Amino acid sequence: MSILTPHRGTQAVYAINPVAKIGAAFVLSLTLILSIDWVSAAVALVLEGILFLWAGLTPKVFFWRTLPVWIAAPAAALTTILYGRPSGETYFQFSLIHITDGSIELGIATMLRVLAIGLPAVVLFVTVDPTDLADGLAQVLHLPNRFVLGGLAGLRLMGLFLDDWRSLKLARRARGVGDSGRIRRFASLGFALLVLSIRRGSKLATAMEARGFGSRIKRTYARESTFGWREVLLMVIAAAVAVTAVSVSVSTGHWNFIGSTG
Template sequence: MSVLTPQAGTQAIYRVNPVAKLGATAIISIALVLSIDWVSAAVALAFESVLFLFAGLSLRRFALRTLPVTIAAFFSAVTILLYGQPSGQSYLQFLLINVSDGSIELAIATLLRVLAIGLPAVVLFVTVDPTDLADGLAQVLHLPSRFVIGALGGLRLVGLFIDDWKSLELARRARGIADRGRLRRFAGQAFALLVLSIRRGSKLATAMEARGFGASNRRSWARESRFGAAEVALLVIGVVVAAVSVTVSVATGNWNFIVGG
């Protein structure tokens, strides 16, 4: 199974239009990127943690899917902690490293903010089928069908590229040219995959043009993309999470508008 293909689920979130999922994620993300403080991010993350329970993901699958975001958040926080702008009491100084009250607070805010923005995006993406997303983008948002179908075709190829990478690795090992020099092997294999992807993409584009996918006239769709009460409810939840996070941050005096300060 492709890593981009979500597992079928009986939870309601699987039946929600992907456009609404993208909209809810965007609303929360926009609210959080306007300020650098730990309160708004912590409040949003608390709400999201409750909502994650309804995503139908096991703890192991949730941890594996969100591992890249967790790693990115950790290293971002460590970088800010060591090299952030110092303020208040300083606890450690060594060359460019300066750990102070200000850098600690900013590191915590960065950690929570990356998690609050990244985790819901990953979780919602797991519950999205690429074809449903393409239907929603074209029928609900009325994006150009040529762009939407082309993007869908490219997204479907990602899983094949993973299989191609494994096949290239096995083929090179069978020929005895993958035993030494990991960096050199990786570079050569990456170039081979690039050439293969360009050829496959060109063939796919030609095939899609031959089948009329690139026509400029108004096209029909096999499945109707609906946007109803469930989608509106998800957007409302996103607005509520964003509004409460900002309100609590402003009320506690922690709001730090990026443009203003």
């Protein structure tokens, strides 16, 4: 089993409707982007870290799945520290680089905020099955069938991209093409993959249309998508984390609404 594959077990998080997972991630993200302060982000991150224990992911899978977030957060912090809004005591200044108390605090807040928003979003979506997501979008949110089925087909095809990439590399190597020039080889493989994806997408669209997937007749579903107490509990937990983070930030005087001029 790949280290990138979550070990699906008996954890209740896998049985939760994907619509609730999207809603929980939206609640957390919306709350955390309302303020630029490190307190609310730190509180939310600590509470989320406790909840990650019930996410059903092994430490190795959790690390590799969230690796882009761990890379993006320090990078965003460093950029903000170097080029953020200067305020307070100046520690270093050269050309556009201006490191001050304000830019350092803003950089720390940015890093914590990226982690607090990105980690739960990745963890929640890792436990989402594309078919369950499509069922939830169609039966719970009542989105158009053409949009839902098209999105489901696209998600299913994404898993083939890596296999196609490997096959193209092996085929080109067997023909003695692209053995030198890493940038040229990458661009050539990317273009070939794009052409292959367009052709496959066109064939899939034609096949789906021929099988009546584009019909406006009301569809039936093999599996019922429900929104019950588990989903409500997840939404309540997300709201509780958001309210706690905001409350602590406001009570300590660190709340800094993004629309304020302070």
